[in-house]
Amino acid sequence: MDAWRPKVPGITEVLHAHFTHHAYPVHTHTTWDLMLLDDGVVDFALDRTRHGATDASRVVLLPPGVPHDGRTVNATGFRKRVLYLSTDVLPARLAGKAVAGPILGDAALRARVHRLHAALRDRDDALEAQSRLAFVRERLLVHLDAHRVRPPGREGDRLAARLRELLDARLADGLTLGEATSLLHAHPTHLIRSFSRAYGLPPHTYLTGLRIERARRLLLAGERPVEVAAAVGFYDQAHLNRHFKRHLGVTPVAYARRRHSAVPVGRPAPR
Incomplete structure (x- = not known):
């Protein structure tokens, strides 16, 4: 259990x-x-x-x-x-x-x-x-006969753009769904559907991708993974490791070690 x-x-x-x-x-x-x-x-x-x-x-x-x-x-x-x-x-x-x-x-x-x-x-x-x-x-x-789903209309694109601006601004601090719906005066699923239709992925996936992109830049600049995790909004280094490896196939440490190498990340060096 x-x-x-x-x-x-x-x-x-x-x-x-x-x-x-x-x-x-x-x-x-x-x-x-x-x-x-x-x-x-x-x-x-x-x-x-x-x-x-x-x-x-x-x-x-x-x-x-x-x-x-x-x-x-x-x-x-x-x-x-x-x-x-x-x-x-x-x-x-x-x-x-x-x-x-x-x-x-x-x-x-x-x-x-x-x-x-x-x-x-x-x-x-x-x-x-x-x-x-x-x-x-x-x-x-x-x-329970208490709701009907309404597909996003033209206002959906405006909602999506405003949510994207919020996510971009809150990369390190993060954004809860409650905060987003309150700030944008939107129903939660309507907001998520609008964003997914406009950008091809849900808000949480977009935010994780932003964080990984920022983490890569900091790692290539010589920052330590533990510092990078905090700087881009991950809970800790293990949280960064999990998402980084899922996106790039290697850990942040392995990625950072190869920053001065001509060997593509994720491929073994030639013998």
């Missing part, structure tokens, strides 16, 4: 668990329980109606304040990933729709939740996790 509280507003806890012999007693949450069943079978009752989750393509959504339980069905148990979402993400007044249908057969929603879990594993990239949570929330609100 692995559990933690991420630095993402609206997510009170993340839980990854594998149960082989376990039964939850009847209980309630003050949060929404958003579960991916990765393997096995789980049986649960919600508001005294029993349900069985047997398909790993499904998503289970349990609302706050409604009694439920959960138990393994066979010896192999079940493997799950759960996000506990506050009522700031989904209002408690929407619980009735979830009680009526807690198991959602939505491949797009499952993919969004899966990508959010992956982003939460990298606990230093808050903007990505916040962005992915916004799209999970949007999809859930559609299921």
Whole structure:
């Protein structure tokens, strides 16, 4: 079992668990329980109606304040990933729709939740996790009959340009999604869609690319990787290393060592 509280507003806890012999007693949450069943079978009752989750393509959504339980069905148990979402993400007044249908057969929603879990594993990239949570929330609100998706219009290009200016100016300090939407008076997913349509990549990916580009210049100027990480907005050197290697195939140290060499970065020197 692995559990933690991420630095993402609206997510009170993340839980990854594998149960082989376990039964939850009847209980309630003050949060929404958003579960991916990765393997096995789980049986649960919600508001005294029993349900069985047997398909790993499904998503289970349990609302706050409604009694439920959960138990393994066979010896192999079940493997799950759960996000506990506050009522700031989904209002408690929407619980009735979830009680009526807690198991959602939505491949797009499952993919969004899966990508959010992956982003939460990298606990230093808050903007990505916040962005992915916004799209999970949007999809859930559609299921709960509380939202309709509006594609970006002409104003989207202006929003995208203004967001790009903010990201350029906040390279070292970073920018939360909440700050961006407040400053630009825009809905989170509308803002992200506008930016992605205008520039071909989401805001968090653009910001990471900016940071890597700046880091390369500083490394070639002789700055130490630990100093570069802080200067360009990465949490620490390990955070810089992870993204730098993903972008360029080598660590910042290896890149810096080759700055006076004619050997292309990422290729071995000729013998």
